[in-house]
Amino acid sequence: MAENDLTAKLAKSMDRHLVFPLLEWLSAKELYPEDQIQQGKLDLLNKTNMLDYAMEIFTQLNNRDPPQELKERRTEVVQNLRKLQAQADSIVQFLSDESLVKQLKQEKAQNLPWLQREHNIGSEQIDALYQYAKFQFDCGNYSEAAEFLYHYRTLSTNSERNLSALWGKLAAEILLQDWETAMDSLTKLKNVIDDNNFAPLLVQLQQRTWLMHWSLFVFFNHENGRNAIIDLFFQERFLNAIQTNAQHLVRYLAVAAVVNKRRRNVMKDLMRLIEQESYQVSDPVTDFLQCLYTNYDFDGAQQKLQECEQVIDNDYFLTSCKEEFVENARMFIFETYCRIHNCIELKMLAAKLGMDEQSAEKWIVNLIRNARLNAKIDSQAGTVVMNMTFPTPTEQITEKAKDLSMRTFMLANAVVGAPRA
Secondary structure: OHOOOOOOHHHHOOHHHHHHHHHHHHHHHOOOOOOHHHHHHHHHHHHOOHHHHHHHHHHHHHHOOOHHHHHHHHHHHHHHHHHHHOOOOOHHHHOOOOHOOOOOOOOOOHHHHHHHHHOOOOOHHHHHHHHHHHHHHHHHHHHHHHHHHHHHHHOOHHHHHHHHHHHHHHHHHHHHOHHHHHHHHHHHHHHHHHOOOOOOOHHHHHHHHHHHHHHHHHHHOOOOHHHHHHHOOHHHHHHHHHHHHHHHHHHHHHHHHHHOOHHHHHHHHHHHHHHHHOOOOOOOHHHHHHHHHOOOOOHHHHHHHHHHHHHHHHHHOOOHHHHHHHHHHHHHHHHHHHHHHOOHHHHHHHHOOOOOOOHHHHHHHHHHHOOOEEEEEEOOOOEEOOOOOOOOHHHHHHHHHHHHHHHHHHHHHHHHHHOOO
């Protein structure tokens, strides 16, 4: 299923360090030849300071010692690391003392004179901390990089460097799998991008595209991530970025919507997006939803669901959603089929769900027991009889009012934000 692999597209909008987990995953799944994946790692490593790892992979690939060039670069990296460490030593020593750090004030401008006067730490030392943290990140020391970048942001008044430090901090937290802190950094970064209205529109578009790609690590590992990805990706500016720059991200939005039982209200907007992008996006997940909700092609939907299982199982971000997706997708097929038919043959229904007849009967019995389905099974006739229920006028009005309220809120935000954009 390498033809449905999105790693190459995703990697274009990610920091090279974030691509390593994806390549490790592809190696484990054996979607590509191992030497091809190893060469990809080596190409990435050659642009970092992780030269010990680069030399190890070079030796594995070529069965010979690494070239002198790599050894010389390693020596140079060690020298530069020591140099930056010496330049940042005074501020690193200061930050290692918790009692001194607690004396820092919330207002950055008040800290600088105090640091200069009491500890001989000025703008040069603060800039050295940034360079040292960046170098540590390039060496693969993500824990130290995240800590130093956090402190840099509390001290620096350079807005451009602060933004760069926030990107680096988020990347380090992702690689450390610190999802709670990464979610906080992700939210801060989104707010910075949204508030930076003086940046060129192309820069804003690119930053939102990067943010959505990086956010996949967080959203599919954080406990509230599946809600958060829907909230973020359906915001107008981010939706525009998807349609302009990253149509392949529709797969991840679609999976999040299918597995999130509490967000069924977004399915109409999702189907509208899929229909608009169908001329550019061909993906088993979106094809499944089109077969089901646009074409009412139940045989096609069942076939695409089998493809979805393979695609999700091979996707680094989605693999943990596989069972939930298949379960909810079958529920979607069942619900849609039941809207059209009042009495359904169990044998036919099992075929539509991609299950054997006995498993399908057990599955439906469990739905009835859990009060998720108003139906009964006629075992003698081998049919499922639906007890059709329709919402009352009051329930219909209430549901439409909820939808109208949300749309009004989104419209108000768009109107308020228009002059700043």
